[in-house]
Amino acid sequence: MDAESILHMLDVESAAEHRTDGWWVDVPDLDVRGLATLMRTREVRFVTLTGTPDTAGGYRLIYHWDADGALLNIATTVSAGCIASIADIWPAADWVERELRDYYALVFEGRAETPTLMLLEGDEPGLFSRTSAAGREIDPAVTARDAAEAERKES
Amino acid sequence: MSPVITMGPFHPALEEPYKIDVVCEGEHVTDASIRVGFNFRAIEWLAERKNYTADIALFEHVCGICSNVHTLCLSRAIETLAGIEVPERAQYIRVVVAEAERLHSHLLWAGIACELIGFETLFMACFGLREKIMDVLEAISGNRVNYAMNRPGGVNRDIADPGAVLAAVRAIADATSKQLIPVLTTDATVRARCAGVGVLTRADAIAYGAVGPTARASGLPQDIRASAPYEAYDRLLFEVPVRQEGDVFARVVVRALEILESCRIIEQAIEQMPAGPFRGDDYPKVPAGEVCSRIEGPRGEVFYYVASDGSDTPTRVRVRTPTFANMPTARPMVLGQTFADVPLIQASLDPCYSCTDR
Numbered sequence: 001m002d003a004e005s006i007l008h009m010l011d012v013e014s015a016a017e018h019r020t021d022g023w024w025v026d027v028p029d030l031d032v033r034g035l036a037t038l039m040r041t042r043e044v045r046f047v048t049l050t051g052t053p054d055t056a057g058g059y060r061l062i063y064h065w066d067a068d069g070a071l072l073n074i075a076t077t078v079s080a081g082c083i084a085s086i087a088d089i090w091p092a093a094d095w096v097e098r099e100l101r102d103y104y105a106l107v108f109e110g111r112a113e114t115p116t117l118m119l120l121e122g123d124e125p126g127l128f129s130r131t132s133a134a135g136r137e138i139d140p141a142v143t144a145r146d147a148a149e150a151e152r153k154e155s
Numbered sequence: 156m157s158p159v160i161t162m163g164p165f166h167p168a169l170e171e172p173y174k175i176d177v178v179c180e181g182e183h184v185t186d187a188s189i190r191v192g193f194n195f196r197a198i199e200w201l202a203e204r205k206n207y208t209a210d211i212a213l214f215e216h217v218c219g220i221c222s223n224v225h226t227l228c229l230s231r232a233i234e235t236l237a238g239i240e241v242p243e244r245a246q247y248i249r250v251v252v253a254e255a256e257r258l259h260s261h262l263l264w265a266g267i268a269c270e271l272i273g274f275e276t277l278f279m280a281c282f283g284l285r286e287k288i289m290d291v292l293e294a295i296s297g298n299r300v301n302y303a304m305n306r307p308g309g310v311n312r313d314i315a316d317p318g319a320v321l322a323a324v325r326a327i328a329d330a331t332s333k334q335l336i337p338v339l340t341t342d343a344t345v346r347a348r349c350a351g352v353g354v355l356t357r358a359d360a361i362a363y364g365a366v367g368p369t370a371r372a373s374g375l376p377q378d379i380r381a382s383a384p385y386e387a388y389d390r391l392l393f394e395v396p397v398r399q400e401g402d403v404f405a406r407v408v409v410r411a412l413e414i415l416e417s418c419r420i421i422e423q424a425i426e427q428m429p430a431g432p433f434r435g436d437d438y439p440k441v442p443a444g445e446v447c448s449r450i451e452g453p454r455g456e457v458f459y460y461v462a463s464d465g466s467d468t469p470t471r472v473r474v475r476t477p478t479f480a481n482m483p484t485a486r487p488m489v490l491g492q493t494f495a496d497v498p499l500i501q502a503s504l505d506p507c508y509s510c511t512d513r
Contacts, residue, residue: 020235021447045377046364047449048475050460064447064458069382071447092364095483096475103199118192118512128200 001042003067009038022071030076036086039065046092051100059104082107103128157185164193171508177497184489189482194512202472207233207441215301217474218510223256224452226305232448232461233307237439245309246386247428251320252304254417258288258327260453261410264505268407271499272348277338284330287323294319309434317425328418336411349404353488353500356401363484366477367455368413369504371397372405379451391423403503452477454505476510
């Protein structure tokens, strides 16, 4: 199914913008599970999910889809740090949801568990947020375990 | 209780760190879980602290095998944001280097697969062919890997000796069609180890978001070069090999046929390449905005998202590598298979853990 038909079905046609890299639309109150189900039934390929901090202290999540070769980017806002998981609908989303928890401590609701992907087991999630906070600009390669070990040696 | 057998994080057949916990009933696999991240480098975090010039060099190091696709994808993202046109000659040079990299990657994979199958002679033949294209890449860029060819607005170097590229590519195409493909498709050992093994159904390929040869071997005709052409691909003729079986054998055949298609693309690109400049004069100023960029790497679709606030440093660079998409498909592939086939099934994805652990 092509991108324009998907945008029409989502009733966001008028808000969507066509750029050289594909279609873009911001849907602040996006029903991500409804979107995921629609894409699954129409065989619109899940490409990935991008998470990025926004200026209001929340996060912007962009769901990227391939609709007949065209890239469809549907963005939403996460203000309270949690959003519904789509990993049970799209197994392709499992790793990227775990990765976004690693980086920004985002909670994907509905998952039985969200194990670390890039971090070590037991590391505190939110590595990028934590290391980017004012006055705490530290190398993310220094893991929680490394820090605890350094603290132990100092004491 | 069923035994859980852990392979990795250091596996003798795949010299990169990953871990797979395999649950077995007798000889057969009933469940599996994959663990990555052993070499996590937080490259996306680093990118937000380096300017665009430094980021090009940084992303060249996402992968050792397909380093060129990362600088190409990032350069294209920057060019889209900055609204700059790439000279036509540079577009063709980018295609030649990208396809040479695909040849080197596919021949490397074919060699390793042959070694895993137990076919040492064919392993040597694949690596012999791979040396020819490595020599071409070294002659063009000065390096066997990490070619540093791409820059926003063009490429850093011209192709000084197109005739040598043509000669090497024709030799590879000849050996692939007369030696490699006949042996890979008819040899009893290869068929016994690969046919019907590690099947990824079309439905699972969609659900897991498989890309590249892994997806194409499961009946999905997706290839960014054809569906959303970039650089000079819309002016070049090529086929997208697709197989329906979804097994290891299909993945072998798809990659072997893609070697021939890459040779065909390089020949056309060299013959059609116009004279003229191969890069712009000024390094671009990147305005505020956001953009996505996709290209077809040897292992499949490479995806970049770049956000800019108008400064010389991006506010976010997100990378989705092909192996990140393909690696989870190993689970449905190994279910019901014999434990002895797990390494070959894993290898049939052509996994890259360097890419995954960005």
